[in-house]
Amino acid sequence: MGWAMTAPLVVFFGLAALAVIGAVSLILQKHPIHSALSLIVVMVALAGLYLLMGAEFVAAVQIIVYGGAIMVLFVFVIMLLNAGVEEHTSLSKMAGPPGLLLVLALAGFIAATVARSGASVQAATQTGALSSTKGISEMVFKDFVYPFELTSFLVLVAILGATVLAHREKS
Amino acid sequence: MVPTNYYVILSAVLFGLGVFAFIFKRNVITIFMSIELMLNAVNLAFVAFSQALGKLDGQVFVLFVIVVAAAEAAVGLGIIILIARNRQTLNVERVDLLKL
Numbered sequence: 583m584g585w586a587m588t589a590p591l592v593v594f595f596g597l598a599a600l601a602v603i604g605a606v607s608l609i610l611q612k613h614p615i616h617s618a619l620s621l622i623v624v625m626v627a628l629a630g631l632y633l634l635m636g637a638e639f640v641a642a643v644q645i646i647v648y649g650g651a652i653m654v655l656f657v658f659v660i661m662l663l664n665a666g667v668e669e670h671t672s673l674s675k676m677a678g679p680p681g682l683l684l685v686l687a688l689a690g691f692i693a694a695t696v697a698r699s700g701a702s703v704q705a706a707t708q709t710g711a712l713s714s715t716k717g718i719s720e721m722v723f724k725d726f727v728y729p730f731e732l733t734s735f736l737v738l739v740a741i742l743g744a745t746v747l748a749h750r751e752k753s
Numbered sequence: 754m755v756p757t758n759y760y761v762i763l764s765a766v767l768f769g770l771g772v773f774a775f776i777f778k779r780n781v782i783t784i785f786m787s788i789e790l791m792l793n794a795v796n797l798a799f800v801a802f803s804q805a806l807g808k809l810d811g812q813v814f815v816l817f818v819i820v821v822a823a824a825e826a827a828v829g830l831g832i833i834i835l836i837a838r839n840r841q842t843l844n845v846e847r848v849d850l851l852k853l
Contacts, residue, residue, distance in 0.1 A: 594760075726813055744831040
C-alpha cells in the first residue's frame with residue numbers, strides 16, 4: 583500500500599489543506615470579520631473530517647453549534663461593536679518571529695511525539711460499523727449523566743452571566 | 754482508512770496556528786477566535802483517538818468541550834462588549850490598567 587492515494591486519503595488531504603488554509607487566513611486577515619469567516623471555513627472542514635472518521639453526530643453538532651451558533655455570535659458582536667482593522671505597534675510586530683519559532687517548536691514536538699508513539703494506537707481494532715449516534719446517546723445518558731446534567735447548569739450560569747455582563751445599567 | 758497519525762499531526766498544526774494567532778493578533782475578538790481554533794484542534798485529536806481505539810468516550814468528551822466552548826463564547830463576548838463600552842477600543846494593548 584505505502585503512499586497509494588486511496589479515496590479517503592484524498593478527501594483527508596483536501597479537507598486538511600482547507601482547514602490549514604483557513605487557520606493561516608485567520609492569522610493573515612487584518613479585519614476581524616474576515617478572520618471570523620476564515621474560522622468558519624476551518625470548522626466546516628473539521629466537520630467534514632469528523633464525517634470521514636464516522637463521527638456523524640459530532641459533525642452535525644460541529645456545524646450546528648460551532649458554525650451556526652458560536653460563529654453567528656462572533657459575527658454579531660463584531661458588527662455590534664463596529665470592529666475595524668486591527669492596528670499593530672512596533673512591539674507587537676516584533677513578537678511575530680519569536681512567536682512563530684515557539685509555535686513551530688510546539689507543533690513539531692507534538693507531531694514528532696505522536697509520529698513516534700503512533701504504532702501503539704494503530705494496533706486497536708477497527709470497528710467500522712460503530713453505531714456512533716446511538717452509542718453516544720447511551721453513554722451520555724447512562725455513564726455521563728451527572729456531567730451532562732452539570733453542563734446544563736453551566737449553560738444556565740453562562741446565560742445569566744452574559745445577560746448580567748451585557749446589561750446596561752440605568753442610573 | 755486514514756492513519757490516526759495524520760489526524761493528530763493536523764490537530765497539532767491547527768493548535769500551533771491557534772497559539773500563534775493568540776500571541777500575534779491584537780484585536781480581542783480575533784484572540785478569542787484563536788482560542789476557539791485551539792479548542793477545535795483538540796476536538797479533532799479527541800475524535801481521532803476515539804476512532805482509533807474503537808471507543809466513543811472521545812466523542813462524548815467532544816460534546817462536552819463544545820458545550821463549554823459555547824458557554825465560554827457567551828460569557829467572553831459579554832466581557833468583550835463591556836471592554837469596548839468602557840475603553841472605546843478592541844486593541845488589547847490599550848487595555849492596560851493592570852500594567853505597571
